[in-house]
Amino acid sequence: MSKRFSKMALLILMGLLCLALVAFPACSSTGEEQEEEEEEGIPYKNDGIFIQETIGDIDSLDPAWAYDTASGEQIQHMYEGLVGYDGGNTDKFLGLAADTWTIAPDGKSITFHIRPNVKFSNGDTMTVNDVLYSFQRVMVTDPYSNGGPIWMFYFPLLDVYDSSEVTPEQIQNAVQIVNGDSIKFNFVRAYPSTTFMQILAGSWGSIVNKKFCIEQGDWPGTWDNWKNWNDPEHEALKLNDKTMGTGPFALEVWNKPTDIKLVKNQNYWQGTAAVPFDRVITKYVDEWSSRKLSLLAGDADLVYCPRTNIGDLAGIAGVQAIKDLPELSIDALFFNFNITATSPYIGSGKLDGNGVPTDFFTDINVRRGITYSFNWDTYITQAMQGEAQQVGSPIVQGLPYFNPNAQKYSYDKAKAEENFKAAWGGQVWDKGFKFTLIYNAGNLVRKTACEILAENLQRINTKFQVSIQPKVWSGSLSTMRSKQWAMFQIGWLPDYADPDNYVVPFMATGGTFSGPASYSNPVVDALIAEGATSIDTARRQQIYYQLQDIYYTDVVGIPLAQPLGRRFFTKYIDGFIFNPCNSGPAGNLLYLTKSAS
Amino acid sequence: MELRSYIIRRVLLLIPVLLGVTLFIFGITMLFTPLERATLYVTSIRQLNNLPAIIERYGLDKPFIVQYGTWLGQVLRGNLGWSQVGSMPVAQAIPHQLPATLEIAIFAVPVIVLVGIFFGTQSAAHKDKPLDHGTRIVAILGWSLPSFWLGLILLMVFYGLFRGLLPPGRLSIPMDILVDSAAFTRYTHMNTIDAILNLNGPVLLDALKHLILPVTTISVINMAFIMRLMRSSMLESLGKGYILTARAKGLDERVVVNKHARRNALIPVITVSGYVFAGLASGAVITETIFSFKGIGWWAWQAAFRLDIPSILGFALFSAILFVIINLIVDILYTRVDPRVRLGQGVQ
Numbered sequence A: 001m002s003k004r005f006s007k008m009a010l011l012i013l014m015g016l017l018c019l020a021l022v023a024f025p026a027c028s029s030t031g032e033e034q035e036e037e038e039e040e041g042i043p044y045k046n047d048g049i050f051i052q053e054t055i056g057d058i059d060s061l062d063p064a065w066a067y068d069t070a071s072g073e074q075i076q077h078m079y080e081g082l083v084g085y086d087g088g089n090t091d092k093f094l095g096l097a098a099d100t101w102t103i104a105p106d107g108k109s110i111t112f113h114i115r116p117n118v119k120f121s122n123g124d125t126m127t128v129n130d131v132l133y134s135f136q137r138v139m140v141t142d143p144y145s146n147g148g149p150i151w152m153f154y155f156p157l158l159d160v161y162d163s164s165e166v167t168p169e170q171i172q173n174a175v176q177i178v179n180g181d182s183i184k185f186n187f188v189r190a191y192p193s194t195t196f197m198q199i200l201a202g203s204w205g206s207i208v209n210k211k212f213c214i215e216q217g218d219w220p221g222t223w224d225n226w227k228n229w230n231d232p233e234h235e236a237l238k239l240n241d242k243t244m245g246t247g248p249f250a251l252e253v254w255n256k257p258t259d260i261k262l263v264k265n266q267n268y269w270q271g272t273a274a275v276p277f278d279r280v281i282t283k284y285v286d287e288w289s290s291r292k293l294s295l296l297a298g299d300a301d302l303v304y305c306p307r308t309n310i311g312d313l314a315g316i317a318g319v320q321a322i323k324d325l326p327e328l329s330i331d332a333l334f335f336n337f338n339i340t341a342t343s344p345y346i347g348s349g350k351l352d353g354n355g356v357p358t359d360f361f362t363d364i365n366v367r368r369g370i371t372y373s374f375n376w377d378t379y380i381t382q383a384m385q386g387e388a389q390q391v392g393s394p395i396v397q398g399l400p401y402f403n404p405n406a407q408k409y410s411y412d413k414a415k416a417e418e419n420f421k422a423a424w425g426g427q428v429w430d431k432g433f434k435f436t437l438i439y440n441a442g443n444l445v446r447k448t449a450c451e452i453l454a455e456n457l458q459r460i461n462t463k464f465q466v467s468i469q470p471k472v473w474s475g476s477l478s479t480m481r482s483k484q485w486a487m488f489q490i491g492w493l494p495d496y497a498d499p500d501n502y503v504v505p506f507m508a509t510g511g512t513f514s515g516p517a518s519y520s521n522p523v524v525d526a527l528i529a530e531g532a533t534s535i536d537t538a539r540r541q542q543i544y545y546q547l548q549d550i551y552y553t554d555v556v557g558i559p560l561a562q563p564l565g566r567r568f569f570t571k572y573i574d575g576f577i578f579n580p581c582n583s584g585p586a587g588n589l590l591y592l593t594k595s596a597s
Numbered sequence B: 001m002e003l004r005s006y007i008i009r010r011v012l013l014l015i016p017v018l019l020g021v022t023l024f025i026f027g028i029t030m031l032f033t034p035l036e037r038a039t040l041y042v043t044s045i046r047q048l049n050n051l052p053a054i055i056e057r058y059g060l061d062k063p064f065i066v067q068y069g070t071w072l073g074q075v076l077r078g079n080l081g082w083s084q085v086g087s088m089p090v091a092q093a094i095p096h097q098l099p100a101t102l103e104i105a106i107f108a109v110p111v112i113v114l115v116g117i118f119f120g121t122q123s124a125a126h127k128d129k130p131l132d133h134g135t136r137i138v139a140i141l142g143w144s145l146p147s148f149w150l151g152l153i154l155l156m157v158f159y160g161l162f163r164g165l166l167p168p169g170r171l172s173i174p175m176d177i178l179v180d181s182a183a184f185t186r187y188t189h190m191n192t193i194d195a196i197l198n199l200n201g202p203v204l205l206d207a208l209k210h211l212i213l214p215v216t217t218i219s220v221i222n223m224a225f226i227m228r229l230m231r232s233s234m235l236e237s238l239g240k241g242y243i244l245t246a247r248a249k250g251l252d253e254r255v256v257v258n259k260h261a262r263r264n265a266l267i268p269v270i271t272v273s274g275y276v277f278a279g280l281a282s283g284a285v286i287t288e289t290i291f292s293f294k295g296i297g298w299w300a301w302q303a304a305f306r307l308d309i310p311s312i313l314g315f316a317l318f319s320a321i322l323f324v325i326i327n328l329i330v331d332i333l334y335t336r337v338d339p340r341v342r343l344g345q346g347v348q
Helices: A003-027 A031-040 A069-078 A128-141 A151-158 A168-174 A193-200 A210-215 A288-296 A307-313 A364-372 A376-383 A413-431 A444-460 A473-481 A500-507 A522-533 A537-553 B003-029 B034-039 B045-057 B064-076 B090-125 B130-144 B147-161 B173-180 B191-197 B201-238 B241-248 B253-281 B285-290 B296-305 B309-337
Strands: A049-054 A083-085 A093-095 A098-103 A109-114 A175-178 A182-186 A249-255 A259-264 A279-284 A319-326 A330-335 A433-440 A464-471 A487-492 A557-570
Touching: A049 A288, A069 A249, A069 A259, A069 A279, A093 A098, A109 A128, A109 A193, A128 A151, A128 A168, A128 A175, A128 A182, A128 A210, A151 A168, A151 A182, A151 A193, A168 A175, A168 A182, A249 B173, A259 B173, A279 B173, A288 A307, A288 B147, A307 A319, A307 A557, A330 A364, A330 A444, A364 A413, A364 A444, A376 A444, A376 A557, A413 A444, A433 A444, A433 A473, A433 A487, A444 A464, A444 A487, A464 A473, A473 A487, A473 B034, A473 B045, A487 A500, A500 A522, A500 A537, A522 A537, B003 B064, B003 B309, B034 B045, B090 B130, B090 B191, B090 B201, B090 B253, B090 B285, B090 B296, B090 B309, B130 B201, B147 B201, B147 B285, B173 B201, B191 B201, B201 B253, B201 B285, B241 B253, B253 B309, B285 B296, B296 B309
Parallel strands: A049 A279, A433 A464
Antiparallel strands: A083 A093, A098 A109, A109 A182, A175 A182, A249 A259, A259 A279, A319 A557, A330 A487, A330 A557
16 A cells, blocks of 8 residues: 555544644633633624524414414514504504504494505505405414414404304404494403403404415405315415515515525505615524524524523623513413322322322412422522512513512421421321422423422421423323323413413413313402403402412412513614513514614 | 346335334324324414314324324325424425435535545555554544534534634525525525536535535544444455455555455445435434534424424335335445345345
8 A cells, every 4th residue: 555645644634633622622712712702792794684593483474373472473574463562562552554543432342443555565555355354364264273363352352262153244243344444343342452452463463465365275255165264274274384464574485494584575654764674584593502603603683592591692792682571471380189080190199198189289288388398589590590580470570460569478498387287187297298290301490490399398398209200392281181290380471461361371260271270269260250351440450469369378379480581682783672572582673773883 | 136126126115114114103103192192283382272172183082093094095195294393294394304414415425435435445454553543543533422512513613713614504694595586596405506507606605615514523423433344344355365365466555455355345334335325314413403404304303302293204204215215226236346246136
């Protein structure tokens, strides 16, 4: 074999080793090197284009189907509804497709005058018929078998939660054209106007182009065979990946599942000058390191940063961190008042020290003892990186009728002991108990909450044995639905910023969470029903204050924390306004600007 | 056996293979209760109250054979179901995701095979010399490196430290906008190939720039394996009597190594190379995730993570077909490398 070959090969190998040697120190750069790096700052790139890198992906661009934040965000960039949120307010609105509106004194209807000269992105002029079609279409489509957001219209308008039993006449009577230029919503009974406006401001309230929809094969606007378009499968949606709205941007391309590109709507009714970007690109990037490096390289203007990684971007020149944003979400631990007897998570199923009976949590002393065993300070510091606040009930700060003085539990070993000794006639303290806490696999925040509770219970009494078990998300949900969990932990993101949207899932009989928890309280149900439809703000305040009290005194569950959010932009982005009801991290893009200066 | 009849026989063999694979995976999914499988359709926790309706709608509580039969009937009609991960039908998601993966594989496999064979040969020919030691050290290092670690290191160095020199993703923003525009025709959805077909140099260079890190990450690890395999195979060949005869005849050492020894040592390497290609073409999950080069590996991983059963079954079908085809190609290649091998009859 020639020596020339062997030398060349050896050189290549040495090159590879050198590369590895370069790589090691580069990746473990010292503080000094880091500083040098930071001084260079982030380069300004892609003028006129707003680029965000985040996680998750879009489920659908159809306003009748989309019920997730990733889809809702893009829909709201391309479509507009009758009204939108005014800046950061959740209870003040700007007219979009509507220019004025009138609320009936009895609270039983709202009429919107349609703004003239609003155009769709293809240049078609929006008419009152498009607006009527838009609302009738979502009510006709209503994908209730697979869930979907349209119950929000059905409840105030027809007092039902889906379209399975409704007639065409009911839909036609619920939404009508009046005076040839206005749309009137007729409620089945008085309904709070602010709540309805919040519903209209969601992506499900988007105005679509009737002509365009029919061309795509969507519901033709007639009633003979309307059921053919009702409750469709995902693949049957005609607007799944096609859009035609009146919003500031239009769809350029949706490269599933990598990115979506929007371009400026050249026919936007507020003028193209009102739209700050020529293009908006949202990339779905799973790997945090990749997103972080994109931000630092100036290839992204905004990145999603997981809570556990917020320290990675601290103090880096050119990174703009906007923090302490009160999100309207909440995580809570629920007690199951009637556990399925065959549950594998309750040990022996008896109060014999090796399990818990199915009605274990019906004793309020057990619930109170466990609640006093949870340490919120540790949870907020360790799991939430200090960026959260404790609340006393599911009605979080930022919602109307939030009671800042509502009572809250705190970690108190003595009170926990006292309650456990009183529980089940003293048997709990003497015999102990054993059950399994489940959290959805991969969610470190929820895992930490479980660990805090389990450790504290063990400290109070060594006979209190709580084991922790991860379960995949779908498995967690089915276990919850089949009422097998002894206690379960889950979070809630609101549909609209009204306390009704929180007390129903958390406290109502058959609510999204209170149902699987078998919690039922007739007083609570009556208050919820009254609060949902009352138009008297003073009375509503009384109701929701009372519900917050009941949540505390009845120890319905353990509200863990209301997270405080952060946004990480480059320094070139200005004007961000936080509105917790906006889908997506950037909020309303019309408020943003991007410039090198 | 004739090549044509051999291919037909192997393709027919595909039918029981596919039935077996899908039965197996379908059987595994049936270990979940109907309620658990119904929650896979849930995209919002608000849908929890709809679970009984979902079970009824999709017949999730029907006997295994009924559900499998329904699925198989749909597959035969070309309906593989809806991919939640891809937000499109599974039958569309596979060809949609494949080009990105295939592009990495097309560039990585020649590097892996050629470099692996070259260094494996050199190492064996210089047994116990510095080159051999160096090659073995590099091979051990390469084989031991976890791909997520190597990928992150490369990303940090060449994108972070060198300020965006080799970025993640498939194209930079201006080129990405260009290829999505009407001015650029997407023939294959592989950016490099499409750039050549569109005679667009900037897109080609940009696409190549984005391929360097993922291809390097994949190559380093797989190359090490081929290198070690080639070395041991070569050492075995070099110890054979015909090599001694060749040397005794006074043949040039280069001819002995490259012609006589290497040709015989290639058989196991061809087999493994086929599997490497099949493995890469069916996805390099970690590399695709780290470099945001979302191909079929990323899609399959997400499907598994979210228990997106139609996607998992679709991917299983795709992988099974791919592996059978690659096996077929490898078998045919054997006959070209070693004339003693007859299709369907082994070594004569």
